[in-house]
Amino acid sequence: MQHDTPSFMCELCLGRIQTDLLFPFPASPAEDREMLETVVGSVDDLLGPHAEDFRTWDRAGEMPASFVDELKDFGLFSLVIPEEHGGLGFGATGYSRTLQQIGRHDASVGVTVGAHSSIGMRGLLLYGTDAQKERYLEDLASGELIAAFCLTEPGAGSDAASIRTTAVRDGDDWVISGQKLWITNGGIAQFFTVFAKTGAPDERRRMTAFIITTDMPGVTIGTHEDKMGLRASSTTAVFFDEVRVSAEHLLGEEGQGFKVAMHILNSGRTGLAGGCVGGMKKLIELSSAHAAERHQFGRPIAEFGMIKAKLGQMVVDCYVAEAAVHVVNGLIDRGGQDYAVEAAIAKVFSTEALWRTADEALQIAGGLGYMSEYPYERVVRDSRINRIFEGTNEVLRLFIGLTAMNHVGANLSALSSSLRGIFDDPIKGFGLMNDYARRRVALATGMGIRTPRLEGLDPALQDAGTRYENAVRQLAMAVDRVLRKHGKHIIGKQFATGRLANIMIDLFVLGAVLSRVQDAVSTRGTDACARELEILDVFSRQSLRRVGEHFARIDDNEDEAIKSLADDVVEHGSFRWDTL
Numbered sequence: 106m107q108h109d110t111p112s113f114m115c116e117l118c119l120g121r122i123q124t125d126l127l128f129p130f131p132a133s134p135a136e137d138r139e140m141l142e143t144v145v146g147s148v149d150d151l152l153g154p155h156a157e158d159f160r161t162w163d164r165a166g167e168m169p170a171s172f173v174d175e176l177k178d179f180g181l182f183s184l185v186i187p188e189e190h191g192g193l194g195f196g197a198t199g200y201s202r203t204l205q206q207i208g209r210h211d212a213s214v215g216v217t218v219g220a221h222s223s224i225g226m227r228g229l230l231l232y233g234t235d236a237q238k239e240r241y242l243e244d245l246a247s248g249e250l251i252a253a254f255c256l257t258e259p260g261a262g263s264d265a266a267s268i269r270t271t272a273v274r275d276g277d278d279w280v281i282s283g284q285k286l287w288i289t290n291g292g293i294a295q296f297f298t299v300f301a302k303t304g305a306p307d308e309r310r311r312m313t314a315f316i317i318t319t320d321m322p323g324v325t326i327g328t329h330e331d332k333m334g335l336r337a338s339s340t341t342a343v344f345f346d347e348v349r350v351s352a353e354h355l356l357g358e359e360g361q362g363f364k365v366a367m368h369i370l371n372s373g374r375t376g377l378a379g380g381c382v383g384g385m386k387k388l389i390e391l392s393s394a395h396a397a398e399r400h401q402f403g404r405p406i407a408e409f410g411m412i413k414a415k416l417g418q419m420v421v422d423c424y425v426a427e428a429a430v431h432v433v434n435g436l437i438d439r440g441g442q443d444y445a446v447e448a449a450i451a452k453v454f455s456t457e458a459l460w461r462t463a464d465e466a467l468q469i470a471g472g473l474g475y476m477s478e479y480p481y482e483r484v485v486r487d488s489r490i491n492r493i494f495e496g497t498n499e500v501l502r503l504f505i506g507l508t509a510m511n512h513v514g515a516n517l518s519a520l521s522s523s524l525r526g527i528f529d530d531p532i533k534g535f536g537l538m539n540d541y542a543r544r545r546v547a548l549a550t551g552m553g554i555r556t557p558r559l560e561g562l563d564p565a566l567q568d569a570g571t572r573y574e575n576a577v578r579q580l581a582m583a584v585d586r587v588l589r590k591h592g593k594h595i596i597g598k599q600f601a602t603g604r605l606a607n608i609m610i611d612l613f614v615l616g617a618v619l620s621r622v623q624d625a626v627s628t629r630g631t632d633a634c635a636r637e638l639e640i641l642d643v644f645s646r647q648s649l650r651r652v653g654e655h656f657a658r659i660d661d662n663e664d665e666a667i668k669s670l671a672d673d674v675v676e677h678g679s680f681r682w683d684t685l
Contacts, residue, residue, distance in 0.1 A: 396412050
């Protein structure tokens, strides 16, 4: 089923709640659930016996080839590859759930599998020709070929368009030269999705994607990077010295590489988010067990209010992160085409939730958590990168906010165009203007035409639903106000964009939680869902409190003073107020 409607969040910024994209909470077909249950259980059987090995490999900074062979034999490199090419053919939900289960065991394993499927060979699935798929997919499914994604360069991180690797035509071939940095799976991969600038030097060069394999002359792999976290996973530089490839290695159309790269990253982000949820679930198990067993002042520390606050918040964060990830996966699996903003939200929220959970889990463990023989410090190190790779959370916040405002701005432009022609067709022009004016009045006052509504909520959810509807109305008015204030200059207003993005993140996640709890209540009844209703109550209060603070700071903030202090420290290069 294809959805040709705009994204849920873009429409939410216009004050429209597309309830059919949230409700009902996504459910996998019974046959898919049976397959997934088998795979999830088998993941535990495969990885569980290696619990001590993961700590050893982290210290050594290397995952042995024999264990990578176990991953291959198990089929973990085949998760998203279609069955006709030897894969398991998982959709977004099944893939994300599998990475969640891997995330319960070890993040280095998760990123090794995820870099292969989420981004390394994802471009082949999305843009490959039939001949390319026939040539590579079977070997990628078996692990005979492991894939890596080569975009980042020494001078091009978040600004992917500034890459310097070039691909120059030579007859029917391309000659590719350049360097890629921090490539996950770089030392074990044989299949690279590589991005290079094409076009004559005197032209505006555009990015193009290519398939390159390590058996091609001119491909050199750098040394293993010594990292803070994910130490057992392979991360290297990759060098291309006049690598000659035929036109058959072009991935997608020439000059469309930026589109290819962004589509790959958007498609793969829920895999990372799923892995974060798995890590959170494992930490909750460890922390709750430790809190029950550790006694201080004659009592288990689980009885102390401050420990309860940490454990309870961990449960809330995990439940709501999983809800958001599942809703996005449902959008993808139902054939949705416009989910980039929602996928970015799932990535931002889940990576930050895991970071908070890892930090609090170590705090509950106390000094023991700081010791390397226990898993807490490793999880803290491993989880830190999640807020950086596959799009830094700062850049993704700008993407979330600007994409939605662009959608709203396009609607305003359509209104503006109608007004320019009002005297050519005054009835039509007045009708459009009148409809927009009525909508703005309704959003501002709650009177007139229908304000945003979540229809069909169980009475137990109605209070949270009403608060949600009111926040959506405020969001639409805030976006309208920010756009009218800054106009085309909004692209440079990162403080304002970031606030709107934070509001959008909380509202999407809250919408996903409402959907999940509504599904639970309708299936099992209110009494059986008391704890889930508590989670909804806690998160709705917390998230809408944050939303209210962001609304208040749109016009009343300390932005200029903060920017002034930042300029001062950059100018002087140090903190200038030492005490004696």
